[in-house]
Amino acid sequence: MKYDDAEIYMDCEVEVDDIGLLSGTHIGFYLAWAVKTGLLANRLSADAEAVLQDPTHARALLFDRCDGKLMSEDMNERGNAFTQDYYDARYISDYVALFALNTDDPVALFTVDNTAANYAKVAQWLDARFGEWQNQAALPSDVKLLQLMEAQFAPWLLSQGFIRDPNAFYKKKARYIKTGPWGQHCLMLSALDDRPKMYGMALEVSSTFNTLAKWVSDEMRIDNPRITSEPPATYYQPRHHWLGDWPVPLIPFRGRPVHAIPLTDVRQIEPAIGILCRRAQKVLPGLLASLETLEGYDQLYCGDPARVPEPWRVKTYNEGPFVSVSYLTLLRLLCAELAHHPNLRAMCDDAERALAAAEPALRKQMFGAEVQEMRARLMRLRARMLSR
16 A cells, blocks of 8 residues: 655655655655654665654665665554554645645645654654543443443433334434333444544433324424424424533534544543433433423423524535424424413514525525425414414
8 A cells, every 4th residue: 555655745746956855755754754763664674773863764765675665664563553544634634734835836746855853743642642642542342431431321211211222223323212291212332433533432312202202293383294293302402502611612523514523542431421420410401301391391482592403504504404493493492382371472473584584595405395384384383373
């Protein structure tokens, strides 16, 4: 496997003296660092001592022994594991940033001198990247991470009347449900492994209050008779807002609404799970109890403006499709209708204005049918208010 080749830079149509050497400077720095870190293959071990004495000799090593190419055969097993993950994806961009090179200048890459001082800068940066990689490599598999999460969460969940859903066949998720005459609560523990981009865990909270769910489902079925008969969730929170502040920013996972708690070191795992579990024990019982009554939903969706979802986002839709936003808006309005909320008319007016302002952008995003459905639902809601 070839990681880099000085010859490809020689083909650039630039007038640079000694480009045959300069095109290998950045590769030579990496090779020198690999020597220092013990990542070089045995076949080059005889040349290692000279590079250890003077890292600038690595560029000569590159051309004399490696034909100007950085290959997998030049690295040992650990060196290849790191280089495969890091070199092609990040080394050049890191190198450009480190020396503040002008990306629009085709000569910029050849302006870094092959000196010990410049190598020291690169080596310090690579040491940090290698440390991050080693920490990530030591992290357990997502299956093992889930086991660690369940070890702390399961005793508490079982004591609260939750059971592990036997029909949820996920290797990286554990779904715990609690049912009652009001409906169902669901807590989903997730171990998320998308290394090297991210690694972490998440706790998704959802609930279905049957009375409100049927009200919403019946309304949606008017426009779409083929909609599933399964009661929809009337509360869904994948982003840990209920947890309050977390010590580090949460990370979106593969474009999904789930925001994961990132983990970068195996030593963080047990303490982080403990913090998450203790906060869940403190906050969730009260929240879930409120989701078992219409009064609780009335307060959630109609009583606290800070907790009400935006009717429509006239921006990009990276946080989720429009249909989910329109569902939350419909859920809020029908909750207010079911609870005979005094501000229902004003809430409808707000939704109408927001929809009118957002409509051009929504239609551009191919959400024209959903816009039409939402207008029809608002008209029906207003008609029912007049008939009372």
